[in-house]
Amino acid sequence: MADYTQMWQDLGLDLKSHDALLSVLGKAYADIFLAQKNRPEGMKYFDFVMSEVHGLRIKEIVDAKAQGRVVVGSYCVFVPEELVLAVDGVAVGLCAGAEFGFEAAETLLPRNTCSLIKSMFGFKLGRVCPYLESCDVVVGENTCDGKKKAYEIFGPLVRDLYIMDMPQTKSEMGKKLLRDEYKKFIAKLESASGKKITPASLKKGIEIVNAKRKAMIRLNALRAADPAPISGLDALLISQVFFHDDPARFTDSVNKICDELEVRVKNHAGVAPKGTTRVVISGCPMAVPNWKVPLLIETSNAVIVGEESCVGERSTRWLTEIKGNTVDEMLDAIVDRYFNVDCAVFTPNPSRVGHVKEMAKKLHANGVIHYSLQFCQPYIMESAPVEKELEKSKIPTLRLETDYSGEDAGQLKTRIEAFVERIKK
Amino acid sequence: MRFAGIDIGSRTIKLAVLEDGRLVLSRKAEGSHNPLGTARELMEGVAFDRLVATGYGRHLLKGHLDCPVISEISAFVRGSRFFSSDCRCVLDIGGQDTKAISLDESGNLCKFEMNDRCAAGTGRFLEVMATALGFTLEEFAEAALSARKAEKINSMCTVFAESEVISLISQGAQRGEVALGIHTSIVSRSAGLLKRVAPSGKIFFAGGVALNPCVRILLEKETGRPVFVPPDPQIVGAVGAALSAAE
Numbered sequence: 095m096a097d098y099t100q101m102w103q104d105l106g107l108d109l110k111s112h113d114a115l116l117s118v119l120g121k122a123y124a125d126i127f128l129a130q131k132n133r134p135e136g137m138k139y140f141d142f143v144m145s146e147v148h149g150l151r152i153k154e155i156v157d158a159k160a161q162g163r164v165v166v167g168s169y170c171v172f173v174p175e176e177l178v179l180a181v182d183g184v185a186v187g188l189c190a191g192a193e194f195g196f197e198a199a200e201t202l203l204p205r206n207t208c209s210l211i212k213s214m215f216g217f218k219l220g221r222v223c224p225y226l227e228s229c230d231v232v233v234g235e236n237t238c239d240g241k242k243k244a245y246e247i248f249g250p251l252v253r254d255l256y257i258m259d260m261p262q263t264k265s266e267m268g269k270k271l272l273r274d275e276y277k278k279f280i281a282k283l284e285s286a287s288g289k290k291i292t293p294a295s296l297k298k299g300i301e302i303v304n305a306k307r308k309a310m311i312r313l314n315a316l317r318a319a320d321p322a323p324i325s326g327l328d329a330l331l332i333s334q335v336f337f338h339d340d341p342a343r344f345t346d347s348v349n350k351i352c353d354e355l356e357v358r359v360k361n362h363a364g365v366a367p368k369g370t371t372r373v374v375i376s377g378c379p380m381a382v383p384n385w386k387v388p389l390l391i392e393t394s395n396a397v398i399v400g401e402e403s404c405v406g407e408r409s410t411r412w413l414t415e416i417k418g419n420t421v422d423e424m425l426d427a428i429v430d431r432y433f434n435v436d437c438a439v440f441t442p443n444p445s446r447v448g449h450v451k452e453m454a455k456k457l458h459a460n461g462v463i464h465y466s467l468q469f470c471q472p473y474i475m476e477s478a479p480v481e482k483e484l485e486k487s488k489i490p491t492l493r494l495e496t497d498y499s500g501e502d503a504g505q506l507k508t509r510i511e512a513f514v515e516r517i518k519k
Numbered sequence: 520m521r522f523a524g525i526d527i528g529s530r531t532i533k534l535a536v537l538e539d540g541r542l543v544l545s546r547k548a549e550g551s552h553n554p555l556g557t558a559r560e561l562m563e564g565v566a567f568d569r570l571v572a573t574g575y576g577r578h579l580l581k582g583h584l585d586c587p588v589i590s591e592i593s594a595f596v597r598g599s600r601f602f603s604s605d606c607r608c609v610l611d612i613g614g615q616d617t618k619a620i621s622l623d624e625s626g627n628l629c630k631f632e633m634n635d636r637c638a639a640g641t642g643r644f645l646e647v648m649a650t651a652l653g654f655t656l657e658e659f660a661e662a663a664l665s666a667r668k669a670e671k672i673n674s675m676c677t678v679f680a681e682s683e684v685i686s687l688i689s690q691g692a693q694r695g696e697v698a699l700g701i702h703t704s705i706v707s708r709s710a711g712l713l714k715r716v717a718p719s720g721k722i723f724f725a726g727g728v729a730l731n732p733c734v735r736i737l738l739e740k741e742t743g744r745p746v747f748v749p750p751d752p753q754i755v756g757a758v759g760a761a762l763s764a765a766e
Contacts, residue, residue, distance in 0.1 A: 485630075495635075504575055505616065505633065507578075508575070508590050508591060508592070508616075508633075509592075509631075509633060511588075511589075511590040511593075512590035512591070512592030512593055512628070512631060515589065515590055515592070515593045515628065516593075516627075516628040516629075516631075
């Protein structure tokens with residue numbers, strides 16, 4: 095890796111903490127990802143991306159800024175990347191997947207706040223996330239109560255926190271609210287970037303994001319094969335990289351790995367023997383470097399074949415229809431697309447469990463592991479009804495509730511192993 | 520052929536050996552800072568053809584003896600059927616966790632629930648509470664059984680419950696009544712787990728806490744279901760592991 099010290103310093107990072115974080119991350123990556131067997135060749139690209147995750151990609155973003163492009167960070171799949179691209183901006187999904195700086199976070203937040211929110215604060219207070227520090231605008235969205243209230247405290251800590259309100263019901267009123275908010279967001283983006291969204295620029299933005307999602311849909315469909323052509327850990331990693339890589343290059347790399355996986359499927363080759371117990375994960379998002387539960391599952395004689403999560407199918411399964419000649423008409427199509435997203439903040443939210451069932455069937459899963467972050471009320475609340483509904487449909491389900499710490503790894507391992515023993519053929 | 524099962528739990532390590540489908544040997548030792556060493560001592564001089572490990576230390580043993588492992592839950596499923604051939608529901612309260620398990624008619628694992636990550640409502644919880652009240656474990660159960668009413672214990676966290684107990688005592692509450700309150704709280708929590716997993720029928724009660732007569736009696740009362748405790752409730756997991764070695 096090149097020397098990025100100057101760049102990190104210019105971004106205001108705490109170099110000592112940042113070095114420590116990178117070295118932990120690098121070691122975890124080697125132990126968890128590089129140690130896997132039979133990995134597809136195409137993962138080399140993602141290994142490279144991860145080795146340069148705070149290096150080359152940040153340099154690209156800093157260079158883009160120097161060329162006058164606006165950098166917009168977000169913590170949620172409801173923030174449309176299409177609109178950011180339409181002002182020639184760079185969209186960055188900010189990750190919050192490490193137990194870092196929790197003590198500092200707890201000086202501002204209650205202890206019983208979910209790990210994701212604490213991590214978001216920990217990264218900021220510890221000054222260790224170059225993505226966050228590169229952002230001209232950070233979008234905070236009013237999804238769950240935890241995030242909504244946390245953004246009130248987060249606001250003064252960042253350069254420009256823009257709050258986007260969110261509907262809570264799938265009603266006409268809810269949809270109108272989403273449209274109004276997207277419209278307002280367009281105005282915000284135009285003023286932050288000094289560029290106007292035109293029908294041509296928006297169409298281009300939609301096409302870029304559609305291509306990226308299409309590649310992910312292709313990848314996820316290939317995982318229906320037995321033997322599974324790619325591990326759940328590697329597939330999750332690709333879903334994580336989805337949020338911060340250059341979109342066109344990312345799309346090419348995913349398609350390239352899909353070409354390789356197609357050959358694997360044809361040759362009945364995979365990462366685990368045919369007949370290995372197959373699991374779908376459903377629930378809270380797993381942001382980099384939150385690999386704890388997938389690692390426990392895949393070292394317990396099972397392979398993960400799908401993620402029903404915001405870092406997974408919930409962010410990729412719908413495309414935006416390309417229609418209309420005006421920005422307003424295209425915005426309608428964008429709203430139609432995003433309004434499908436079945437986040438647990440919506441009430442009621444029946445389509446989510448419907449989709450989990452569909453995934454279990456399509457991907458030939460033997461069972462579903464429902465993953466909730468401790469103190470994430472929406473997903474914990476949904477977990478029991480989801481379990482009941484899945485079990486009723488003869489899909490064995492295990493509910494897990496955990497956080498980013500490693501202290502419960504033993505208990506989780508016992509539950510996961512027992513579940514795998516229960517569902518194996 | 521002799522099949523052995525070892526259950527390396529958080530508080531005790533258990534060994535069982537089966538021959539021709541009969542239990543021919545069982546041994547127990549208190550857990551230590553060196554579970555591997557204790558396990559080795561326990562197995563000293565014991566002859567067997569195959570060994571399967573279960574319990575929290577299973578992977579540790581696997582790393583040293585290269586024996587197969589099964590989860591405690593599967594071990595209890597198998598072991599319970601050894602002692603009770605029609606078992607459909609197991610409650611295991613061990614040193615650091617509580618499990619409720621349901622079995623189908625043929626003895627396959629259906630569903631299970633475990634307590635949260637902490638020691639709330641487990642054997643360790645009872646030990647700490649007994650110490651706080653100045654009882655041995657035996658005295659603790661006896662005092663609870665002879666109390667006429669129970670002080671309500673609200674906290675299930677071992678640390679918070681200890682402070683609650685101390686403050687009750689300092690307010691002049693009867694030791695026995697506090698003891699009964701603690702037993703009642705552990706039972707209602709276990710009953711809640713059972714209700715989610717296997718809401719009716721006989722309860723097969725295993726683990727060290729099944730040795731406590733007060734918990735047993737309260738469990739019957741609270742659930743209105745018959746409770747069966749095998750002759751040695753602590754070795755069920757080890758027997759299950761031995762049965763798995765025979766498969």
